[in-house]
Amino acid sequence: MSRAGFIRLLVVAAAIFALEVACRAGVIDAITIIPPSAMAAGAWNLLVSGRYTQDILLTLGSVGLAVVLAIVGGFGLGYVLFRLPRLRRALDPLLASYYAVPTFVFYPLFIVLFGLNRLPLVAIGFVFAVIAMAINTLTGFERVPPVLRRTAKALRLSEPATLVGITMPACAPYLLTGAKLVIAYSFIGVIAGEFVLSGAGVGHQIAFAYNNFDNPNMYGLMLLLIGFVSALNMVLFAWERRFYRRRGLT
Amino acid sequence: MSLAAKDLHASMRGVTRVYPAVEDHPAVHALGPVDLDLRLGEFFSVVGPSGCGKSTLLDVLAGLAPASAGTVTFEGRSVTGQVPEGTGVVFQEDASFPWLTVWDNAAFALRRAAVSESVVRERVDHTLSFMGLADFSSAYPAQLSGGMRQRLCIARTLVTRPRLLLLDEPFGALDQQTRLLMGDELLRIWRQTGATIFLITHALDEAAMLSDRVGVMSARPGQLIEIVETCWPRDRDSTIVSRPEFGEVTGRLWARLRGESLKALELTGMHRGRVIAS
Amino acid sequence: MSVTLGKPARIRPRLPSSVGLDRLLLLLAVLLVWQALTWLAGPEVITSPVATVRKLASIMTASDFAGHAYETGRAFAAALIISLLGGLAAGLILGSRRLAGEVAEPLLVAFYSIPKVTLYPVILLLFGLGVSAKIAFGAIHGIIPVALFAMNAVRNIRSVHVRAARAMRLTPLQIATYVLVPAALPEIIAGFRIGFALTLLGTLIGEMFASQRGIGYMLVQAMETNDIGTIMALALLLGTIATAVSWALLRLDRSLNEQH
Numbered sequence: 001m002s003r004a005g006f007i008r009l010l011v012v013a014a015a016i017f018a019l020e021v022a023c024r025a026g027v028i029d030a031i032t033i034i035p036p037s038a039m040a041a042g043a044w045n046l047l048v049s050g051r052y053t054q055d056i057l058l059t060l061g062s063v064g065l066a067v068v069l070a071i072v073g074g075f076g077l078g079y080v081l082f083r084l085p086r087l088r089r090a091l092d093p094l095l096a097s098y099y100a101v102p103t104f105v106f107y108p109l110f111i112v113l114f115g116l117n118r119l120p121l122v123a124i125g126f127v128f129a130v131i132a133m134a135i136n137t138l139t140g141f142e143r144v145p146p147v148l149r150r151t152a153k154a155l156r157l158s159e160p161a162t163l164v165g166i167t168m169p170a171c172a173p174y175l176l177t178g179a180k181l182v183i184a185y186s187f188i189g190v191i192a193g194e195f196v197l198s199g200a201g202v203g204h205q206i207a208f209a210y211n212n213f214d215n216p217n218m219y220g221l222m223l224l225l226i227g228f229v230s231a232l233n234m235v236l237f238a239w240e241r242r243f244y245r246r247r248g249l250t
Numbered sequence: 251m252s253l254a255a256k257d258l259h260a261s262m263r264g265v266t267r268v269y270p271a272v273e274d275h276p277a278v279h280a281l282g283p284v285d286l287d288l289r290l291g292e293f294f295s296v297v298g299p300s301g302c303g304k305s306t307l308l309d310v311l312a313g314l315a316p317a318s319a320g321t322v323t324f325e326g327r328s329v330t331g332q333v334p335e336g337t338g339v340v341f342q343e344d345a346s347f348p349w350l351t352v353w354d355n356a357a358f359a360l361r362r363a364a365v366s367e368s369v370v371r372e373r374v375d376h377t378l379s380f381m382g383l384a385d386f387s388s389a390y391p392a393q394l395s396g397g398m399r400q401r402l403c404i405a406r407t408l409v410t411r412p413r414l415l416l417l418d419e420p421f422g423a424l425d426q427q428t429r430l431l432m433g434d435e436l437l438r439i440w441r442q443t444g445a446t447i448f449l450i451t452h453a454l455d456e457a458a459m460l461s462d463r464v465g466v467m468s469a470r471p472g473q474l475i476e477i478v479e480t481c482w483p484r485d486r487d488s489t490i491v492s493r494p495e496f497g498e499v500t501g502r503l504w505a506r507l508r509g510e511s512l513k514a515l516e517l518t519g520m521h522r523g524r525v526i527a528s
Numbered sequence: 529m530s531v532t533l534g535k536p537a538r539i540r541p542r543l544p545s546s547v548g549l550d551r552l553l554l555l556l557a558v559l560l561v562w563q564a565l566t567w568l569a570g571p572e573v574i575t576s577p578v579a580t581v582r583k584l585a586s587i588m589t590a591s592d593f594a595g596h597a598y599e600t601g602r603a604f605a606a607a608l609i610i611s612l613l614g615g616l617a618a619g620l621i622l623g624s625r626r627l628a629g630e631v632a633e634p635l636l637v638a639f640y641s642i643p644k645v646t647l648y649p650v651i652l653l654l655f656g657l658g659v660s661a662k663i664a665f666g667a668i669h670g671i672i673p674v675a676l677f678a679m680n681a682v683r684n685i686r687s688v689h690v691r692a693a694r695a696m697r698l699t700p701l702q703i704a705t706y707v708l709v710p711a712a713l714p715e716i717i718a719g720f721r722i723g724f725a726l727t728l729l730g731t732l733i734g735e736m737f738a739s740q741r742g743i744g745y746m747l748v749q750a751m752e753t754n755d756i757g758t759i760m761a762l763a764l765l766l767g768t769i770a771t772a773v774s775w776a777l778l779r780l781d782r783s784l785n786e787q788h
Contacts, residue, residue: 004630011631032653090550092778094771099725105747105763108754112573147343153314154339155359156332165362169349184641192645196736197751203645210649222646233641237634247348248392 034215042220043227052205052221059190059202062118066125066186071179073126074133078178081134082141095135103127107193121193121201128189132181140174141167173243180236187229259446260288260311260329260414265320266471267306279471281306283320286465286474288414288448293440295449295457296474297503298467299514304450305342307472308418311448312339324414338412342419344399346391346406353378353387355402360409373409380442381405381435397428401435408439415439417449421456429453430488433460437487454507458499459491466506469514476506575757584761587746599742603659604731607666611727612720615671619678619719623712629679640672644730652738662734662742669730670723677719681712714784721777725770732766 016036022028023035034042046052081088103124110120144167152162194203202225209218266282281303288294298304309315310322313333322329324337333339346355357374378384381401391399400420407415417436421429433456440447451457457464458480466476480499482490490496559577566576575583587593622629647668655661685708693707735744743762750758 002630004627007627008631008635012635033650086546086550087554089547090554099722099729105751105759108751108759109573109756112756113569145343145345147341147345148347150314150339150341151345154312154333154337154341155362156335157362161362165358166347169347172349184643188643188645191643192733195645195648196748206646206649210652218649222649225646226642229642230638233638234634237637246390246392248390 030215031213034219038216039219039223042216043223044220046217046220047224052202055201055205056224058118058200059194062121062190062201063125063183063186066122066129066190067179067182069122069126070129070133070182070186074130074178074182075137075175077130077134078137079141081138088138095131098131103189107197111197121190121198124193125186125189129182129185132185133178136174136178136181137171140171140178143174144170173240173247176236176240176243180233180240183232183236184229191225257289258287259290259292260322260324260448262286262311262317262323263321265310265317265322267303267310267315268318281310281472282317284472284474286311288446289462291444291446292462293437293447293449293460294463294465295451295461296465296467297451297454297457297507298472299469299507299511300452301514301517302467302470302510303472304467305418307467308339308416308448308450312337312416314339336413338407338410338415340400340403340407340415340417340420342422344391344396344403344423346399346402348391351388351390352383352394352402355391356383356405356409359406363410373411377405377409380439381408397424397432400424400432404435404439408443411443412445414446414448415443417447419450419452422452429456434487436460441484454500454503455491455496458496458503459486459488464499464503466503467510469510469517475510478502573756575760579757580760580764583757584764587758587761588765596742596746599659599739600731600735600744603662603734603742604666604728607663607670607727607731608724610663610667611670611674611723614667615674615719615723616678616716618671619675619680619716620682622675623679623682629683633676633679636672636676640676644668648733648737651734655738657738659739661738662731662744665734665738666727666731669733670727673726674719674723677722678712678716681715681719682708684715685711714781717777717781717784721774721781724773724777728766728770 019028019033020035020037023030023033023038081091106127107120107124110123114120114123148166148170149162152166157165190201191203194201195207198204202221206218206221206225209215209221262284264282265284265286267280269278269280271277284307296304296307306315310317311329313322313324313329313331316331324334327334347358350358353374356378357370360370360373375384378387381404383398383401383405386394386398391402394402400423404417404420421432424432436447436449437460439445449457449460461480462482464478464480465474466478467473468475478499480495562574562577566574571579622632648665651661651664651668655664689707689711690703693703698706732742732744732747735742736748739745743766747759747762749755750762
C-alpha cells in the first residue's frame with residue numbers, strides 16, 4: 001500500500017476511534033450519535049434479520065433502472081449536443097445551473113404522471129443523473145484528438161466504421177466517468193425521493209427510524225447505504241484510474 | 251520540368267486551395283497555384299516558412315482535402331477528395347490509438363482491408379521487426395517514448411505497403427539527435443520498400459540530407475519557387491552532413507527561404523498587431 | 529529583440545454574436561413545449577407558463593414572502609461563504625502540499641459521492657432544527673466541489689511558471705499573489721460555479737427538513753398539499769436566479785480563459 005494510502009487508513013481509523021470514545025464517554029449523547037461499534041452492530045443485525053430486505057431490493061431496483069435510463073439517455077443527449085454546437089452554446093448557462101434547483105420538488109408531478117409506484121422515484125434519479133452523463137459524453141467526443149479523425153480519413157474508413165472503431169474507443173474513459181457519476185446521482189435522487197414522500201425503500205426506512213428515535217436501526221441503515229455506495233465507488237474509481245493510466249491520460 | 255509518363259508517380263497542375271470565409275473571418279488563400287511532378291521512387295521534401303501552406307499541400311496531394319482549383323493525379327488517375335489506395339499518410343501529431351496495443355495498432359489499417367488474418371499477422375510481425383518495435387508488441391502507446399510512437403505510426407502505414415508515402419513534419423516533436431536517427435530510418439525504409447516519399451519539414455538540414463529533390467515554398471499563398479536537386483547517391487545516410495555539398499545545398503535553400511520567412515513573419519506580425527524587430 | 533518562430537497559434541474563435549439570438553429561440557422553444565405539455569396533461573398537473581408567472585407574482589407580492597426570502601437568503605449567504613472560502617482554503621493547501629493532497633483526495637471524492645441525504649438525520653441531530661442546520665446542509669453540499677476544483681487548479685499550475693518566478697527572485701507571497709492565484713483562477717471560478725449551485729440546493733433542502741420558514745419550507749408545504757402551481761412558480765424563481773448567476777460566472781470564466 002502506498003504511503004498516502006497508509007496515512008489515509010490511519011486518519012480514518014483515528015476518526016472512528018475518536019468518535020467511539022466520545023460516544024462511550026458520554027461526550028456525545030446517544031440520542032444524537034451512537035458509537036460506531038453500535039452502528040456496525042445495528043447494520044449487522046438488520047442484515048441478518050432480513051427485516052429490510054424488501055426495502056433494499058426496492059431501492060436497488062429503482063436505482064438500477066434509473067442508471068440504465070440515464071446512461072442511455074445521457075449518451076444520446078451528449079451526442080446530439082456534440083453535433084449541434086449552436087444548441088450547445090445556447091444551453092451552456094442552463095447546464096451549469098441545473099443542479100441548483102432541487103429537481104425532486106417535481107416528485108408530486110411525477111406521481112401524477114406515473115402513478116403511485118416506483119416510477120416517480122426512478123424519474124427523479126433519472127432527471128438528476130442524465131445531465132452528468134450528457135456533459136461527460138460531450139466532453140469525451142470533444143476530446144477525441146483531431147489527428148485521429150484525419151487518420152480515419154487517411155485509412156479511408158466509412159463514417160460508421162470511424163464511429164465504432166475510433167471515436168467510441170477514444171471516448172471510453174469519459175463515458176466511464178459519466179457512468180460513475182450516474183450511479184452516484186441516481187442513488188442520491190432515489191433515496192432523497194424515498195426520504196421525502198414514499199412508503200417503502202431504504203430512504204423511507206431511514207426517515208421512519210429517525211422519526212421514531214430508533215437510532216440503532218437508523219444508523220445501521222445509513223452505515224449499510226454509505227458502505228455499499230462507497231465500496232461501489234471505490235471499485236469504479238480504481239477501474240477508471242487503471243483505464244486512464246493505460247491510455248496515458250491524467 | 252516534364253517527365254515521361256512512366257516515370258511520373260503523382261502530379262499537381264495549377265492547384266490552389268482557398269478556405270472559404272467563416273463567420274467573421276475572411277476567405278484565406280492558403281495555397282497555390284502549384285505545379286509539381288513527383289518521380290516514381292524519388293525522395294522529395296518540401297520546406298517553407300510557417301503558415302505557407304505546406305500541410306495544405308500534403309492534404310491536397312493525399313486526397314484529404316479537395317483542391318479549390320487545378321488537378322491532382324496519382325498513378326494516372328485523378329485524386330478528388332478521397333485518399334486513393336496505395337497512398338499512406340503519417341501526421342505530425344501522434345496518431346497512435348491509445349486503447350490498442352502496439353501490435354493491434356500496426357494491424358489496424360490492414361485489418362480494415364478484408365485481408366486474411368494470417369496475412370495480417372505475417373505482415374505486422376515483419377513490419378514491427380523492420381521498425382525495431384517487435385519487443386514492444388504487447389505494450390500500449392502510452393508506455394512508449396515520442397520517437398517510438400512515431401515509429402509505430404509509420405509502421406501502421408507501412409503494413410499496407412503504400413507506393414506513395416506522405417509524411418507531414420513527422421519528427422517535429424523530437425529532439426535533434428533522435429531526428430537524425432529517424433532520418434536514417436526513413437532512408438532505410440525508402441530503399442527497402444522502393445516507395446516514393448513526400449516529406450514536409452521545417453528543418454532545412456533534414457530536407458537537404460534526406461532528399462533527391464527539395465522544393466522551396468514561398469510565404470502564403472504558398473507556391474513552389476525553386477526545386478533544388480541534391481544528386482546524392484541512393485545509399486546515403488546521416489553521415490553525409492560532413493560533406494561540403496551538404497553545406498552548399500543547405501545554403502542554397504536558406505538563401506531562397508530567408509526572404510520568404512521574413513515575409514511570413516511580417517504577415518503574422520501585422521495580423522496580430524504586434525511589432526516585430528528583425 | 530528576438531521572436532520565436534513556429535506555427536502561428538490558432539485564433540480561438542469568439543462566440544458568434546448569434547448566440548444571444550439562439551438563446552432567445554431556445555427560450556421560445558422551451559415555452560412552447562411547456563405550454564403544449566400543459567394542454568396535454570391539464571393545468572392541475574402542469575401549470576401553464578403564464579399561470580406560473582402570475583402565481584409567482586402573487587407569491588412574491590404576498591406579505592410573508594419577504595420574510596421567507598430573507599430567511600433563505602441569509603442562510604444561503606452564510607453557507608456560501610463557508611463553502612467558497614472553506615473550500616478554497618482547503619483546496620489551496622491540499623493542492624500545494626503533495627502528500628496531504630494525495631491522502632485527502634480519495635476521501636473527498638468518496639464523501640462527494642455518497643448520497644448526502646443519508647447524513648441529514650445526523651445533521652439534524654447535531655444542529656437541531658433551525659438556521660444552523662440549514663447552513664450546515666448548504667455548506668456540506670458546496671464545500672467539497674470547491675475544494676476539489678481548487679486543489680486541481682493549484683496542481684495544474686505549470687511548474688515552469690513557478691520556476692520562472694523563483695528565477696526572478698520573488699518571495700513566496702509574491703509568487704502566490706502574482707503567479708499562483710492568476711494561473712489557478714479560471715479553474716477556481718469553475719469550482720465556484722458548481723459550489724454556488726450545490727450550496728443553494730443544500731440550503732433549500734435544509735429548509736425543507738429543518739425549518740418553518742424560508743423558500744424551502746414553502747416548497748415542502750406545496751409538495752405536501754399537492755399545490756403544483758406554487759411548486760412550479762418557486763422552481764421557476766430558483767431556476768432563474770441560478771441561471772442568471774451561473775451565466776454571470778460563465779462570462780467571468782470565459783474572459784479569464786481568454787488569457788490562457
